[in-house]
Amino acid sequence: MPVDLELEAVLRPIQYPMVPYPPKVITLANGKKMVVRQAVREDVPEILKSVHPCLFIERDYYDIVSARLYGELLAWYRYRVKSEYCLMGQVDGFLVGVVNGRMENEKVGMSYHTLAIDRGLRIGSHLFAAKMEYHMEYLNQEEVLIVAESPIGFRRWMIEYPLEKTTIPHELGGGDSYRLTREIYFNAKPRLVVGDRPVPQELMDEATTAIKFADDDTIRERIAGLKGR
Amino acid sequence: MKKEIAITAYKCRKCGKLHYPFHDRCLECKGREFEKIKPQGNAKLLTYTAIFNLPWGFDQRFLIIGVAEFENKVKAMGQIKADSVDQLKVGMKVKPSWEPVRVQYGEDVYGLKFEPMK
Amino acid sequence: MRDVAIIGVGMIPFGRRDEDTLMDMLAYASLKALDDARLGEKSVDAVYVANMGGGILQRQTAIASSLVDRLSLLPAAAETIENGPASGASAIKNGMLGIAAGFYETVLVVGGEKMREVTGWRATDFVASMTHPQAEYPYGITLPGMAGMFTRLGMEKHGVTREHLLAVSLKNQEMGTLNPYAHVEMALDRDGIFDSPHAVVNNPTSADPLHLYDLCPVSDGAAAIVLSSVDFAKKLGKPYAVIAGFGQATDTHTLAEREDPTDLKAVTLAAQQAFAMAKIKPADIDVGMWPNYTMPLPSSKSPRVNMSVFSRRGRAAKPPQPVRLVSVVRSRSTSPAA
Numbered sequence: 140m141p142v143d144l145e146l147e148a149v150l151r152p153i154q155y156p157m158v159p160y161p162p163k164v165i166t167l168a169n170g171k172k173m174v175v176r177q178a179v180r181e182d183v184p185e186i187l188k189s190v191h192p193c194l195f196i197e198r199d200y201y202d203i204v205s206a207r208l209y210g211e212l213l214a215w216y217r218y219r220v221k222s223e224y225c226l227m228g229q230v231d232g233f234l235v236g237v238v239n240g241r242m243e244n245e246k247v248g249m250s251y252h253t254l255a256i257d258r259g260l261r262i263g264s265h266l267f268a269a270k271m272e273y274h275m276e277y278l279n280q281e282e283v284l285i286v287a288e289s290p291i292g293f294r295r296w297m298i299e300y301p302l303e304k305t306t307i308p309h310e311l312g313g314g315d316s317y318r319l320t321r322e323i324y325f326n327a328k329p330r331l332v333v334g335d336r337p338v339p340q341e342l343m344d345e346a347t348t349a350i351k352f353a354d355d356d357t358i359r360e361r362i363a364g365l366k367g368r
Numbered sequence: 369m370k371k372e373i374a375i376t377a378y379k380c381r382k383c384g385k386l387h388y389p390f391h392d393r394c395l396e397c398k399g400r401e402f403e404k405i406k407p408q409g410n411a412k413l414l415t416y417t418a419i420f421n422l423p424w425g426f427d428q429r430f431l432i433i434g435v436a437e438f439e440n441k442v443k444a445m446g447q448i449k450a451d452s453v454d455q456l457k458v459g460m461k462v463k464p465s466w467e468p469v470r471v472q473y474g475e476d477v478y479g480l481k482f483e484p485m486k
Numbered sequence: 487m488r489d490v491a492i493i494g495v496g497m498i499p500f501g502r503r504d505e506d507t508l509m510d511m512l513a514y515a516s517l518k519a520l521d522d523a524r525l526g527e528k529s530v531d532a533v534y535v536a537n538m539g540g541g542i543l544q545r546q547t548a549i550a551s552s553l554v555d556r557l558s559l560l561p562a563a564a565e566t567i568e569n570g571p572a573s574g575a576s577a578i579k580n581g582m583l584g585i586a587a588g589f590y591e592t593v594l595v596v597g598g599e600k601m602r603e604v605t606g607w608r609a610t611d612f613v614a615s616m617t618h619p620q621a622e623y624p625y626g627i628t629l630p631g632m633a634g635m636f637t638r639l640g641m642e643k644h645g646v647t648r649e650h651l652l653a654v655s656l657k658n659q660e661m662g663t664l665n666p667y668a669h670v671e672m673a674l675d676r677d678g679i680f681d682s683p684h685a686v687v688n689n690p691t692s693a694d695p696l697h698l699y700d701l702c703p704v705s706d707g708a709a710a711i712v713l714s715s716v717d718f719a720k721k722l723g724k725p726y727a728v729i730a731g732f733g734q735a736t737d738t739h740t741l742a743e744r745e746d747p748t749d750l751k752a753v754t755l756a757a758q759q760a761f762a763m764a765k766i767k768p769a770d771i772d773v774g775m776w777p778n779y780t781m782p783l784p785s786s787k788s789p790r791v792n793m794s795v796f797s798r799r800g801r802a803a804k805p806p807q808p809v810r811l812v813s814v815v816r817s818r819s820t821s822p823a824a
Contacts, residue, residue, distance in 0.1 A: 165684050165687075166675075166677055166678050166682045166684045166685075166688075167675075167678050167684075167688060168672075168674055168675065168678040168679050168685075168688040168689060168699070169672055169673060169674060169675050169678060170674075170675025170676075170677055170678045171675075171678075198504060259670065259672060260688070261687055261688055264687055265687060268687070290605045290606075290607075294606070294607075298427065298428075298429055299429060301428075301429045329686070330686055330687070330690070331687060333683060333684040333686060333687050334684070375621075387743070388621065388740075388742070388743070389618060389620055389621040389740065395738065395743070414639075414742075415635040415636075415638045415639050415642075415747070416635065416638060417631050417634030417635045417638060417693050417694050417695075417696075418634075418691065418693070418694040419626065419627070419628055419630065419631040419634070419692075419693045419694075420690065420691055420692055420693070420694075421606065421610060421628065421630065421692055421693070422607070422610070422626055422628070423607060423608075423610040423611035423614050423626060423628055424605075424607040424608050424610070424611040425611065425626070426626050431625075431626045433625050433626065433627050433631055433635075434635070435635065435741060435742045443742040443743065444621065444742055445621060445622050445625055445627065445740070445741070445742055446625060447625050447626070453694050458638065458639075458642050469624055469625055469626070470624060470625075470626060472624075477624050479624050479625055480625075
């Protein structure tokens with residue numbers, strides 16, 4: 140059935156204009172370079188291929204996080220969510236992590252999910268920090284609302300930043316939101332937000348030529364395998 | 369209200385060795401009689417650390433803990449009232465106090481705290 | 487007293503083993519060691535299990551009896567040895583004493599720990615339960631915190647720098663890539679954990695002055711050995727090792743009461759005993775191992791120290807061969823098996 144564009148106009152939420160996130164490169168503990176850059180809507184089907192195998196991993200709430208992330212990215216692709224964005228981490232062109240969120244309004248950002256596909260390299264920390272950097276320094280928002288779905292997330296965000304507890308319900312349905320304010324962000328920035336810009340051309344070319352994906356078994360092995368780091 | 373420092377050290381009546389915490393026999397001469405001693409005066413910081421991976425029961429980002437020696441030579445561990453280890457130096461003078469150090473079963477647990485002195 | 491031989495060894499890969507219970511891991515490592523010893527369906531006289539966390543983390547006690555049952559070693563004598571992070575070495579020592587005294591012919595010693603049963607907070611709290619319950623624990627001190635305080639003293643007294651610690655981390659991680667049993671098989675890069683400004687996130691302070699990669703990971707795992715009299719070992723027709731010496735000593739419970747915390751008197755004393763018993767000097771040692779919470783300084787504070795010296799002998803009771811291994815087993819939260 141062809142898309143009814145008249146009906147679509149009614150169903151599609153409005154989109155705030157969003158300045159692009161300028162890509163950066165981070166040196167990881169093993170010396171590899173991770174390019175962090177913003178995905179475009181057309182990247183979504185490719186990204187979902189990497190999210191899919193994580194749906195079946197119970198460990199550390201990967202199933203919940205990836206099921207929700209899957210839905211959120213799909214909603215963005217099919218125009219069913221307001222002002223969503225997605226940042227990706229790539230090493231040697233391979234997708235190693237995905238984070239997303241959206242603008243609730245011009246002042247308030249809503250953090251969605253952080254999915255680290257390669258583990259033990261603090262990729263989740265780096266990408267979550269990039270997400271906060273985007274809200275604060277490029278979208279110039281006043282605050283970001285955040286909840287954690289796993290104990291690891293709770294430790295990384297609520298305690299390490301540390302975030303402020305509120306009674307504002309979070310869109311993800313769970314408990315009350317924690318809040319990142321501009322003050323908390325800029326205090327935490329020196330120890331949590333890193334990266335070099337501009338990204339050297341050859342790294343950027345490698346990342347943008349194709350988003351490479353490990354096969355399902357490799358992804359599951361990295362996250363849940365016996366040698367899980 | 370300022371609380372009195374509620375730790376007791378034990379001085380061996382036979383050889384004079386100072387102990388904290390309690391031992392049933394002197395670590396030096398095996399003596400079993402002790403004089404109870406209160407830590408006196410300010411203290412000197414002997415070593416310290418800032419712990420970022422805290423155990424269950426603490427929800428702050430980090431905690432600074434150190435060992436200090438009182439003017440009457442009693443040595444004890446305590447939490448250090450500082451924003452960063454950059455403000456600390458081994459050998460510096462610290463002021464002791466008796467304050468809540470953690471919450472257990474909803475109740476404050478009191479213990480030693482040391483504050484760096486200018 | 488008679489010599490004691492190691493006739494079989496077994497280990498399972500360390501890591502996060504959600505799919506295995508503590509008892510599973512102990513059983514796997516034990517079977518590997520029993521098979522390595524070629525005991526077939528023969529039983530052993532006694533089983534010593536080294537474990538620190540079972541009672542707290544798994545809420546399970548009398549673990550050794552349970553293991554004897556699982557392995558069909560009934561009616562072997564069963565004991566669980568809890569001696570903090572030195573439990574593994576303590577269990578080996580006890581097994582050895584049983585044979586050396588002529589009381590037992592064969593003993594299985596197995597150590598295992600399932601630390602990842604709980605979150606990091608709980609595991610940290612569990613390990614901190616070995617600190618003094620009134621004078622240390624309430625303050626929130628942790629074992630890495632103790633190590634941090636020792637390291638600070640080492641820096642003040644002996645000029646230890648972060649670069650020294652870094653060299654050890656890089657070496658240890660590289661060794662991990664060569665060890666199929668290692669939890670973390672990933673080589674680190676000096677730039678990524680030290681030189682680059684990005685290292686602040688990759689290798690954050692954990693217990694100042696120690697950083698993430700100065701500390702060992704928290705792992706699940708198990709390892710086992712089978713001990714016997716040398717007479718028994720000779721009849722097996724396979725190579726075996728002889729325990730040449732061991733030592734054990736204890737220092738004060740609290741850090742504050744140590745005469746000189748950087749000196750680690752208990753380690754020195756244990757080492758001296760082991761060398762004296764083995765009748766060798768430190769210069770005779772080819773390979774040394776120091777399982778510990780942090781490698782550079784013997785820094786976690788188990789007051790109990792065990793030390794053992796192994797020499798390798800051929801089947802034909804030749805004089806000790808040149809490879810000698812010294813193992814100072816002090817404190818390691820993750821792998822109690824020496």
